[in-house]
Amino acid sequence: MRILLLLLTPFIALAAAAQTKVYSADQLTANKTYTIYNPHFTTYAIFSPNDHATYVWAAEMTGDDGHTVKNDSYLQTFDPTSPYGAWMVVEYDQHIYLYNVGAQKFLVVGVVGVTGGTQATTLQDQPQPVSISDDGNGNFNFITTEGLRNYMCAAPQMDYPISVWSSDDAGAQWEITESTVPADYEACIALLETRVPRIRNLQIITRCGNIYPQTNGGGYTDNIVLGQPLTFSAQSLDGYSCTDGVVIRHGHDLDDLQYLDGEKQWSEYSVPATQALTTIPADSVDGDVRITAIWERVDENADELVFSDEFDGEGEPTADYWVRTPRAHSTWNRWCSTDPRVVYEQGGALHCLAIPTPDDAGDTEPMITGGIKSQGLFAFQYGHAEARIKTNQWRGNFPAFWMMPADNSAGWPNAGEIDIWETIDTSTQSWHTVHTNWTYNLHQGTNSQTYNNVDYNCWHTYAVDWNEQAITWYVDGNKVWSYTKSTDSYALDNGQWPFDAEFYLILNQSVGNGSWAANADTSHTYETLFDWVRVYQPTSITGIQSQESRVGSQESMANSPWYDLRGRKLSGEPTTRGVYLHNGKKIIR
Numbered sequence: 001m002r003i004l005l006l007l008l009t010p011f012i013a014l015a016a017a018a019q020t021k022v023y024s025a026d027q028l029t030a031n032k033t034y035t036i037y038n039p040h041f042t043t044y045a046i047f048s049p050n051d052h053a054t055y056v057w058a059a060e061m062t063g064d065d066g067h068t069v070k071n072d073s074y075l076q077t078f079d080p081t082s083p084y085g086a087w088m089v090v091e092y093d094q095h096i097y098l099y100n101v102g103a104q105k106f107l108v109v110g111v112v113g114v115t116g117g118t119q120a121t122t123l124q125d126q127p128q129p130v131s132i133s134d135d136g137n138g139n140f141n142f143i144t145t146e147g148l149r150n151y152m153c154a155a156p157q158m159d160y161p162i163s164v165w166s167s168d169d170a171g172a173q174w175e176i177t178e179s180t181v182p183a184d185y186e187a188c189i190a191l192l193e194t195r196v197p198r199i200r201n202l203q204i205i206t207r208c209g210n211i212y213p214q215t216n217g218g219g220y221t222d223n224i225v226l227g228q229p230l231t232f233s234a235q236s237l238d239g240y241s242c243t244d245g246v247v248i249r250h251g252h253d254l255d256d257l258q259y260l261d262g263e264k265q266w267s268e269y270s271v272p273a274t275q276a277l278t279t280i281p282a283d284s285v286d287g288d289v290r291i292t293a294i295w296e297r298v299d300e301n302a303d304e305l306v307f308s309d310e311f312d313g314e315g316e317p318t319a320d321y322w323v324r325t326p327r328a329h330s331t332w333n334r335w336c337s338t339d340p341r342v343v344y345e346q347g348g349a350l351h352c353l354a355i356p357t358p359d360d361a362g363d364t365e366p367m368i369t370g371g372i373k374s375q376g377l378f379a380f381q382y383g384h385a386e387a388r389i390k391t392n393q394w395r396g397n398f399p400a401f402w403m404m405p406a407d408n409s410a411g412w413p414n415a416g417e418i419d420i421w422e423t424i425d426t427s428t429q430s431w432h433t434v435h436t437n438w439t440y441n442l443h444q445g446t447n448s449q450t451y452n453n454v455d456y457n458c459w460h461t462y463a464v465d466w467n468e469q470a471i472t473w474y475v476d477g478n479k480v481w482s483y484t485k486s487t488d489s490y491a492l493d494n495g496q497w498p499f500d501a502e503f504y505l506i507l508n509q510s511v512g513n514g515s516w517a518a519n520a521d522t523s524h525t526y527e528t529l530f531d532w533v534r535v536y537q538p539t540s541i542t543g544i545q546s547q548e549s550r551v552g553s554q555e556s557m558a559n560s561p562w563y564d565l566r567g568r569k570l571s572g573e574p575t576t577r578g579v580y581l582h583n584g585k586k587i588i589r
Contacts, residue, residue, distance in 0.1 A: 034089065035086070203291070232278055332398065395519075396521050414436070451475045
């Protein structure tokens with residue numbers, strides 16, 4: 001456990017004494033208290049128990065022409081000797097906490113962006129991490145809700161003078177000076193030790209299968225609590241076996257040597273892969289945990305893996321599988337960009353983002369967004385497609401995992417669209433939809449279904465099973481609904497089932513325009529992560545009798561013809577990555 005008390009040092013007149021101003025986070029030292037001052041509204045952040053038992057208050061606030069001071073209690077004289085105006089900035093277990101010495105409580109805030117309004121900054125017994133950024137010139141932002149970019153700011157027009165808003169709010173920049181009030185180090189650390197769970201990393205690596213927290217599915221976050229047992233269920237398609245079992249590695253520096261300078265860094269053991277719950281005991285959750293499970297096809301009648309990308313690279317996704325989604329005129333692609341900052345592989349996942357347009361991007365739109373598609377590189381007709389996904393919710397969020405027809409000559413929606421997964425804004429729903437002439441233009445039948453109460457803090461697996469008669473959607477292995485081919489000739493003649501054709505994959509992060517998802521927050525960074533994407537097909541489609549490794553023999557490659565999975569003969573050896581038939585066997589290139 002690493003405990004570090006951080007100090008910040010500014011130069012403002014406090015009463016008669018000049019104080020030392022902090023100009024960057026590099027100046028932080030230990031066991032100090034500080035005053036927090038907002039120069040725009042000329043006010044100090046304090047706790048005022050006489051005014052309110054919870055809210056962070058203000059002293060000596062003057063406001064400005066556009067924001068008159070709402071409450072005379074904001075005008076109280078700042079007392080530099082009061083512990084209620086003294087703050088400690090403490091780093092504990094890799095997180096930063098802001099602690100008020102007089103209140104003996106931690107700064108905690110609500111979530112802005114969900115309700116559309118500001119929230120009061122409050123002090124609570126339960127610690128909540130904050131982050132602090134600086135510009136090197138003595139201006140600091142307190143980002144008070146981790147991951148959501150909500151900033152503590154002064155708000156003279158509000159019922160509570162210290163609130164939570166966005167980075168472009170005039171009162172969101174603060175100056176910090178040393179205080180003469182003694183630090184309450186031991187009391188602060190004692191509270192953190194008893195009230196803050198120690199968080200460690202959870203990594204799940206699978207091939208041809210999934211690790212769920214329950215037998216009926218569900219999702220994991222990227223974090224676990226040190227010393228708490230962890231349960232999982234190991235599941236895959238029928239006809240696959242995890243012969244080596246599920247491997248559990250736990251400790252620290254899991255990618256390093258097991259022993260370093262004679263000290264053991266991590267331990268490892270395996271357990272059988274079973275759908276029944278398996279528990280990793282508390283004493284094995286002694287640091288980071290990695291769960292690895294590799295399934296292989298053992299039944300010749302089982303569906304074949306014909307496409308997979310585990311996104312284990314770094315930087316741009318492989319050009320053998322993907323191209324960028326180009327900019328066009330629909331809501332989802334109106335701001336698409338090829339900028340490397342909106343699509344990249346890192347840390348075992350594909351990152352798709354929508355970001356405020358950087359100054360150096362040379363783009364006139366307020367945001368740029370990212371997505372990839374397999375158009376022209378991989379398409380398939382019938383099978384099982386799935387991806388493991390996590391998105392960061394926010395007003396205007398609009399990510400998707402979906403499919404479009406390889407031959408779109410009939411136009412949209414006549415040629416069809418299959419939306420495997422979508423969500424919007426801060427909704428707890430996942431959407432599963434088809435678009436056809438029958439459903440969209442003629443408004444016949446049901447074209448969409450939702451799955452409720454999805455915890456988007458977690459990873460989830462979204463899938464479709466698609467055959468000649470129906471498309472069926474799944475969330476974490478649980479059936480959501482089916483769209484079936486009609487037996488009515490009138491419906492079929494009017495485009496009810498355009499799904500007897502090849503479709504390609506699309507993975508993207510988009511933002512709304514108010515028509516379905518809310519208008520984009522163009523100051524926010526949106527992100528959706530794709531852990532992997534996989535496609536399986538029945539052997540009746542692939543015609544594959546056996547499987548070889550990803551590298552075939554050079555002699556056989558030179559002397560025998562190659563076929564794609566639709567049975568079409570290639571003019572020569574394939575030049576792109578994919579799955580091919582060669583000498584009666586499947587070759588994964």
